[in-house]
Amino acid sequence: MVAARKDERIPIAIVGMGCRFPGDATSPSKFWDLLKNGRDVYSPDTDRWDSDAFHHPNSKDRVNTLATKGGHFLKEDPYLWDASLFNITAAEAMSLDPKQRIMMEVAYEALENAGMPLPKVAGS
Incomplete structure (x- = not known):
C-alpha cells in the first residue's frame, strides 16, 4: 500500500446521506429544517426513564443522580x-x-x- 503524501489531496464525493437526530429529524432535509428554524428538541421523556427517581438539581456531589430531567431523544x-x-x-x-x-x-x-x-x- 502506497502512503499518501502529507500535502496530497484526494478528492471525495458524498453521494448519499441518511441520519437520525432528535426532534423527528429522520432525513438530511428534516435535520436541516430543524437547524434552520432553531428548534429546541429537548424534552423530558418519561417513557424511557423515571426522571424524578434520578434528578437532583445539585447532582455534582450526589452519586447516581442527574442534574437534568430530560434530554434529546430519538422518537x-x-x-x-x-x-x-x-x-x-x-x-x-x-x-x-x-x-x-x-x-x-x-x-x-x-x-x-x-x-x-x-x-x-x-x-x-
Missing part, C-alpha cells in the same frame, strides 16, 4: 424494524442492540439516497 421506536429487509431472522433481530438496527436502517437509506439499491451492493 422512533427502534423495535419497529423490518428485519426481513436485511435478511435477518426474528430471533436474530431480538438479539440486536437497537443502535445496530438504527445504524443498518440509516446506512440503507444513505445507499438508497445515492441511487444504489441493496442488490447492487450485496456482498461488497
Whole structure:
C-alpha cells in the first residue's frame, strides 16, 4: 500500500446521506429544517426513564443522580424494524442492540439516497 503524501489531496464525493437526530429529524432535509428554524428538541421523556427517581438539581456531589430531567431523544421506536429487509431472522433481530438496527436502517437509506439499491451492493 502506497502512503499518501502529507500535502496530497484526494478528492471525495458524498453521494448519499441518511441520519437520525432528535426532534423527528429522520432525513438530511428534516435535520436541516430543524437547524434552520432553531428548534429546541429537548424534552423530558418519561417513557424511557423515571426522571424524578434520578434528578437532583445539585447532582455534582450526589452519586447516581442527574442534574437534568430530560434530554434529546430519538422518537422512533427502534423495535419497529423490518428485519426481513436485511435478511435477518426474528430471533436474530431480538438479539440486536437497537443502535445496530438504527445504524443498518440509516446506512440503507444513505445507499438508497445515492441511487444504489441493496442488490447492487450485496456482498461488497
